[in-house]
Amino acid sequence: MWHFLMLAIAYACVLASPAEAAPKKKGPPPDPFKACDLQVRADLREGGTWLIPRDIHLDEGRLMVSVTFSPEKSIRSVPKVLYGNSDEEKRRQLRSYLEQMKAAIDAATKESAWFVIASKKTLPPDLRSSEGDASPWYGILLADIGGKCRSVAMFRNVQPDQLPPDAQRDLTE
Numbered sequence: 001m002w003h004f005l006m007l008a009i010a011y012a013c014v015l016a017s018p019a020e021a022a023p024k025k026k027g028p029p030p031d032p033f034k035a036c037d038l039q040v041r042a043d044l045r046e047g048g049t050w051l052i053p054r055d056i057h058l059d060e061g062r063l064m065v066s067v068t069f070s071p072e073k074s075i076r077s078v079p080k081v082l083y084g085n086s087d088e089e090k091r092r093q094l095r096s097y098l099e100q101m102k103a104a105i106d107a108a109t110k111e112s113a114w115f116v117i118a119s120k121k122t123l124p125p126d127l128r129s130s131e132g133d134a135s136p137w138y139g140i141l142l143a144d145i146g147g148k149c150r151s152v153a154m155f156r157n158v159q160p161d162q163l164p165p166d167a168q169r170d171l172t173e
Contacts, residue, residue, distance in 0.1 A: 033114060036142045036149035040116055043140060048118035049170035051163070053141065056105050056113075063097055065104070065141060065153040067115055073162045075139060077153035104143040104152040113143040117158050117171065135159050137171060 031037040040050060055068040063080035080097050084090040107113040117139050139155030160168045 034112055034144040034149075035147055036114060036144055039142055039149050039151070040114055043116045043118040043122060046119040046121045047171070048116065048137065049163075049167045050114050050116045051167055052111055053108050053113055053115045056108050056141075058098075058101050058105060060098060063094075063101075065101055067139075067141065067155075069115075069163050069167075075155050075158060075162050077139075077141065077155050080153075100145065100150055100152055103145045104141060104150070107143040107145060112145075113141065113152075116140050116142060117163065117167070 033040045044050065051069065053067045053069075057066045057068075057074075058064075059066065063082075065077045066074045067077075068074040082090040082093050082097075084093055104113050117137050120136055120138050123138065135157040137158040137160070139158040140151055141153040141155070143150050143152050160171045163171075
């Protein structure tokens, strides 16, 4: 009886081993832009580049974000505007903006945020500035927040000299 039990255990071990040793089927490799995969590529279709921001600061009073890539120059976003018919609607929107901006800062620490510098040619005509732009480039801060791509902040005029040298090389018209 004892021999039979040992043989059954050995047989069970042999049967279980090949299943664990077999290579597991893998899906496609994860996209480096996570939930923002389509948005980043759409913004870059007319040229530009992207960077992973590491130094992001939130100005809660002005509802702005600043991103710094070189110590002496930071890039400030366009301030968010609160819309609504009542103070309560504006407060809800304010809380939503602040929550989203704080989540973007958190996403940046996890390399789930991207600063995209794109050609203004990709903007709809009504969003393009006609006031003699200083730069043909604009920036957008995208973040994967809760598995969804969120556009957190817009940067109207991004100057190449505000960026690291390797990103400057990518900005050719």
